[in-house]
Amino acid sequence: MKQNIWTKIKREHGLYRYNPSGQYFARVRFHGKLYRRKLDTADLDLAKRKLRAFKDGLERTDATKGNTSFEKVLDDYSATLTGVETTKADKRVIIDKLKATWFGIDTLPLRTVKPSQVTAWLAKHYGDLSASYYNSALTVIRDALDMAVQDHVIMENPAADLTYRKRKKPIRTTPTFEQFEQIVDDIRSQRFNADAEQSSNFVEFLGLAGLGQAEAASIKRSDVDLDAGRIIIYRHKTDQGFAIPIYPQARLLIEKLCKGKAHNARLFTIAEARKALSNACVRLGFPSFTHRALRRMFITRAIERGVDVKVIAEWQGHRDGGRLILQTYSHVRPEHSNRMAALMTTGAAGERDSDGDANRAVVSRASEAKQEARWRAS
Incomplete structure (x- = not known):
């Protein structure tokens, strides 16, 4: 005599046991439509609770939408x-x-x-x-x-528990500040290129202001407040605005870009400088740096100079308190790590801090003087 593989549980409408495995299943007709569900248990009491939850879920759905594709x-x-x-x-x-x-x-x-x-x-x-x-x-x-x-079409999302794949951490090339300066000078020196000046200004602005290509291209003269030292930025990706300070390293360039511009005129007549940047990298024998590489350079340099990560995040228009910056830039260049390690001496902390501040001030003044000399030469 053939044995039944299904057993209907008495006094529990819609509850069945699959005899070969002992697992319980729900089989419920709701508003004329049949619904089945594996309850993922061989325990009768737990199966009863899951059956009740399944029926409650069906009650929360709209029976008229049961056949929605x-x-x-x-x-x-x-x-x-x-x-x-x-x-x-x-x-x-x-x-x-x-x-x-x-x-x-x-x-x-x-x-x-x-x-x-x-x-x-x-x-x-x-x-x-x-x-x-x-x-x-x-x-x-x-x-x-x-x-x-x-919309009460279904009681639960069948994709809710599926997991995302972990992204591989890509190797992204980032220029040093010295390489960045060479790239800007190389683009600006292409006298037979009608867009050389605009392209060099655009690339230089990305590196000195730490902005993306779309954000920089959309800046108007009215967004720049030279007196307050602030620029209003609009981020297309999130459809939100944020403000950044006019950094000392970028002020000369920004003043030049604003000079003679009408109130609603854009600072740049071009929307990107990919070709100019790529060609400069080829001429200089550098890796093929992108617009985004310039932003990475800005952020990396800010971290290495000791700028608080939360402040950097605000400059980037992030609203996560620096979490993304910490995840993305958890590494530092070896030379910076070695320089920080050199601070771990047995001397007085105050003496080290004082020396460090003095050294940073000298470097900052030297950098600003170098930039001004480059401007005068161009």
């Missing part, structure tokens, strides 16, 4: 996208790939989607790509399903 949820999610156009475009690429490759996405109810299906789809279409691409796809799926939970 995954495609419909993705369309609703796509209509809510905000932010910069490039970010929205990247998310829509993922949505389009889901629609084109997920079997039954336009007909099967979203409530039938399982975590294993999401994992399998990600592995197939993003498994061989970088962690950044994989995580972006998972974020889109998770956000769309979160919205479905909020």
